[in-house]
Amino acid sequence: MNFNEFVNEVKDNIKLFLTKDYENAEVSTMECQKLNRAYTGLMVRKEGEMLTPTINLNQLYEAYKAQPGVTMETVCRKIADIVIEAPIQVDLKAIFNYEDVKDKLFIRVSSAEANKEVLENAPHQLKEDLAITYHVVVDKDENGLSSMFIKNDLLEQYEISAEQLHEDAMKSSPHALDCMTVLCDPGSKDHILFCFPDPIAV
Numbered sequence: 001m002n003f004n005e006f007v008n009e010v011k012d013n014i015k016l017f018l019t020k021d022y023e024n025a026e027v028s029t030m031e032c033q034k035l036n037r038a039y040t041g042l043m044v045r046k047e048g049e050m051l052t053p054t055i056n057l058n059q060l061y062e063a064y065k066a067q068p069g070v071t072m073e074t075v076c077r078k079i080a081d082i083v084i085e086a087p088i089q090v091d092l093k094a095i096f097n098y099e100d101v102k103d104k105l106f107i108r109v110s111s112a113e114a115n116k117e118v119l120e121n122a123p124h125q126l127k128e129d130l131a132i133t134y135h136v137v138v139d140k141d142e143n144g145l146s147s148m149f150i151k152n153d154l155l156e157q158y159e160i161s162a163e164q165l166h167e168d169a170m171k172s173s174p175h176a177l178d179c180m181t182v183l184c185d186p187g188s189k190d191h192i193l194f195c196f197p198d199p200i201a202v
Helices: 003-017 057-066 072-085 098-104 152-158 162-176
Strands: 026-034 037-045 105-111 125-127 130-141 144-149 180-183 191-194
Touching (some): 003 037, 003 072, 098 105, 098 130, 098 162, 105 162, 152 162
Antiparallel strands (some): 105 130, 125 130
C-alpha cells in the first residue's frame, strides 16, 4: 500500500472506529511544511467544534510499514483513541479577545497550492509558492500542540487588519513556540518564522 492509498483508507474508515457523536464529523487532511519536509495532517472535527488535534499521517505510515503485522484496523483504532482522548479545554471568551491571544499567536508555512481552498477563507500572505497562515496556541504539553487556525470570521471578531495580525504574529511567534528564523530573500529584511512543533504523534 502506498502513502496515498494509506491516507484514503484512513479518511474513508476512521469514522467506523469513533463513537456515535462523531458520525457527522468532518474528516479532512491538510498539507503542511515542517522546516524542510512536508507532512500530511489528519483532522477530525465534530459539528460545532472549533478546535481539534492534527495527526501526522506520515509518521503513522512509516510505523505501519515498519511493522508488517500491523493492520489498518489497528492504525484506525489508534487514531480514534487519539481523537477521542485528546479533548481540548479552552476558555472561548479568551480566544475571542484579541488582547488575550496577542501573545499566543504564531505562524505556519504550508503549500499555497495544496491549501488554496482553505486559504480563501483565511488571512494569509504568500511567499512564492508558500502561504503564511496565523494560529493561536491553545495548549502545549509533552504530547504536542493544540492550536486554533485563524479564519476570516475570527479576524473580524478581533476587529484588526490582516496586516496588524501578521505584525503581531511575527513578534509573538518566537515566544509562543520554539522556532527557527530564516530569511525569505537574502536581500530582504523580511523573515519567516517556521513554527512547526510536532503534532500529536504515535
